[in-house]
Amino acid sequence: MDARGHENGRQVFRPSRILATLTAVSGLLWLGVFVYLCTFRGVPLHLFASVVFFVALFAVATVYYGRSAIVVEGSQLTYRGMVRTLQFGFQDIRKLDVLPSLITVYAIRLPGRLVHFTSLFPQHRRLAQLLVEQAGLAPLRA
Numbered sequence: 001m002d003a004r005g006h007e008n009g010r011q012v013f014r015p016s017r018i019l020a021t022l023t024a025v026s027g028l029l030w031l032g033v034f035v036y037l038c039t040f041r042g043v044p045l046h047l048f049a050s051v052v053f054f055v056a057l058f059a060v061a062t063v064y065y066g067r068s069a070i071v072v073e074g075s076q077l078t079y080r081g082m083v084r085t086l087q088f089g090f091q092d093i094r095k096l097d098v099l100p101s102l103i104t105v106y107a108i109r110l111p112g113r114l115v116h117f118t119s120l121f122p123q124h125r126r127l128a129q130l131l132v133e134q135a136g137l138a139p140l141r142a
Contacts, residue, residue: 009072009073009074010071010072010073011071011072011073011130012069012070012071012072013069013070013071013072013117013121013123013124013127014068014069014070014121015065015068015118015120015121015122016120016121016122017065017066019061019065019120020062020065020066023058023061023062023065024058024062024066026054026058027054027055027057027058027059027061027062030051030054030055030058031055033051034048034051034052034055037051060082063082064081064082065120067080067081067082068080068081068082068117070117070121070127072127072130075089075090075091075134076088076089077089077090079108079115081115086113086115088110088113090131090134090135090136091135092110092111093108093109093110093131093135093137094109094110094111095109095137096108096109096128096131096132096135096137097109098128103118103119103120104118104119104124105117105118105119106118106124106127106128108131
C-alpha cells in the first residue's frame with residue numbers, strides 16, 4: 001500500500017503489499033519442493049541445502065516487506081524495519097542520500113544511525129520530498 005492515514009497529519013509509507021504476498025507464495029512453493037524431495041530416497045544433501053536456502057530467503061523477504069514502514073506524524077517519524085523500530089524527529093535528519101539504480105535506495109542519515117527505504121515504496125518520491133522539506137535539507141536533484 002502507499003501512503004495513507006492522513007487524519008491528524010499521520011502518513012504511513014510502506015512497500016507494496018503485493019511484494020509480501022509474492023514472496024510468501026514463492027516461499028510456500030519452495031517449501032512444497034522441500035516436502036516433495038523428502039518423498040525420495042538418495043537425494044543429495046546439497047540439493048536439500050539449496051531448497052532450504054530458498055525457503056529461508058523468501059521467508060526473510062516476506063517478513064521484511066510485510067513489516068517495513070515509515071510513519072510520519074507531526075514532527076516525528078517512526079521507522080519500522082525488519083527487526084528494529086526507531087523514532088526520530090525531522091530535526092535529527094542530517095542528510096538524505098539517493099542511490100539511483102534499478103531499485104533506488106534512499107539512505108536517511110541520523111546522528112550515529114542510518115535507515116533506508118527503497119523505490120519499492122510506491123510513494124518513495126513523495127516521502128523523499130517530504131523528508132527534504134521538513135528537515136530543511138538541500139533540494140533533491142531531478
